[in-house]
Amino acid sequence: xxxxxxxxxxxxxxxxxxxxxxxxxxxxxxxxxxxxxxxxxxxxxxxxxxxxxxxxxxxxxxxxxxxxxxxxxxxxxxxxxxxxxxxxxxxxxxxxxxxxxxxxxxxxxxxxxxxxxxxxxxxxxxxxxxxxxxxxxxxxxxxxxxxxxxxxxxxxxxxxxxxxxxxxxxxxxxxxxxxxxxxxxxxxxxxxxxxxxxxxxxxxxxxxxxxxxxxxxxxxxxxxxxxxxxxxxxxxxxxxxxxxxxxxxxxxxxxxxxxxxxxxxxxxxxxxxxxxxxxxxxxxxxxxxxxxxxxxxxxxxxxxxxxxxxxxxxxxxxxxxxxxxxxxx
Ligand code: SF4
Numbered sequence: 001x002x003x004x005x006x007x008x009x010x011x012x013x014x015x016x017x018x019x020x021x022x023x024x025x026x027x028x029x030x031x032x033x034x035x036x037x038x039x040x041x042x043x044x045x046x047x048x049x050x051x052x053x054x055x056x057x058x059x060x061x062x063x064x065x066x067x068x069x070x071x072x073x074x075x076x077x078x079x080x081x082x083x084x085x086x087x088x089x090x091x092x093x094x095x096x097x098x099x100x101x102x103x104x105x106x107x108x109x110x111x112x113x114x115x116x117x118x119x120x121x122x123x124x125x126x127x128x129x130x131x132x133x134x135x136x137x138x139x140x141x142x143x144x145x146x147x148x149x150x151x152x153x154x155x156x157x158x159x160x161x162x163x164x165x166x167x168x169x170x171x172x173x174x175x176x177x178x179x180x181x182x183x184x185x186x187x188x189x190x191x192x193x194x195x196x197x198x199x200x201x202x203x204x205x206x207x208x209x210x211x212x213x214x215x216x217x218x219x220x221x222x223x224x225x226x227x228x229x230x231x232x233x234x235x236x237x238x239x240x241x242x243x244x245x246x247x248x249x250x251x252x253x254x255x256x257x258x259x260x261x262x263x264x265x266x267x268x269x270x271x272x273x274x275x276x277x278x279x280x281x282x283x284x285x286x287x288x289x290x291x292x293x294x295x296x297x298x299x300x301x302x303x304x305x306x307x308x309x310x311x312x313x314x315x316x317x318x319x320x321x322x323x324x325x326x327x328x329x
Contacts, residue, residue, distance in 0.1 A: 091250040
């Protein structure tokens with residue numbers, strides 16, 4: 001299948017315009033992501049609909065805490081990635097490809113979501129955005145059938161294709177891996193400003209949540225987490241922000257992040273943001289409280305979710321607006 005978002009160059013070379021890498025691809029080669037290939041001067045998609053994983057997951061696993069809490073969602077994984085994070089927790093699917101994996105058409109994926117009583121489809125596990133043609137086609141069909149579309153991603157995409165996809169998207173959790181442009185460039189092979197641009201585009205259009213994997217000595221200073229919180233608050237102080245604990249994997253051997261250090265960073269982020277959560281640390285600091293009166297709104301024990309203090313989109317104690325889609329009144 002032919003890709004979109006590219007320009008033909010001289011000598012049958014191709015410039016891919018989907019993500020900020022803007023790879024110049026020679027005939028027979030793929031771009032950095034490994035899934036968009038130059039076939040004699042045409043950009044093709046050998047991994048269109050080739051899924052690396054398919055499962056029903058709690059929405060909180062994505063993590064999305066302010067979108068249909070307590071629901072399960074059909075989650076589809078892909079191959080390849082536009083970044084090269086040496087601490088990737090899914091490197092076995094993000095830094096490799098497998099052309100023999102099962103093909104599932106967009107129509108079939110939506111049918112599976114309906115059959116399995118899933119309220120939506122999550123595009124997740126490795127980097128979905130490098131498969132945007134498949135995502136858009138599936139999301140269009142899903143939307144027509146009342147199925148929600150959710151993205152879990154590094155947010156590394158150019159504004160034009162991003163705007164097109166956002167028309168069909170309902171919720172997303174986007175990684176903001178650091179606020180240090182040198183770290184993004186040197187260790188991940190990306191550009192911080194482009195991720196910020198995507199977050200700015202998505203904020204206000206969809207239910208947006210953001211995650212930072214906190215890595216000792218790499219991105220765990222108070223200053224850096226506060227800079228991220230200030231930036232997110234400039235988009236909306238209601239954006240849920242997840243601070244997740246790193247553990248050694250792939251190429252990183254640094255010791256795992258302690259719960260105490262992430263908890264202390266969360267306190268700093270709460271100076272600017274209403275909803276800050278910890279990830280990878282058991283039940284700690286995963287409840288949702290009213291930002292006005294501190295009433296317990298949603299209690300979380302692992303994936304056991306209980307809505308306690310929200311009625312008709314309002315806090316039951318102070319009547320403050322709590323706009324969380326998917327909570328029955
Ligand atoms: S989507 Fe892939 S091929 Fe296209 S610019 Fe990004 S990394 Fe390169």
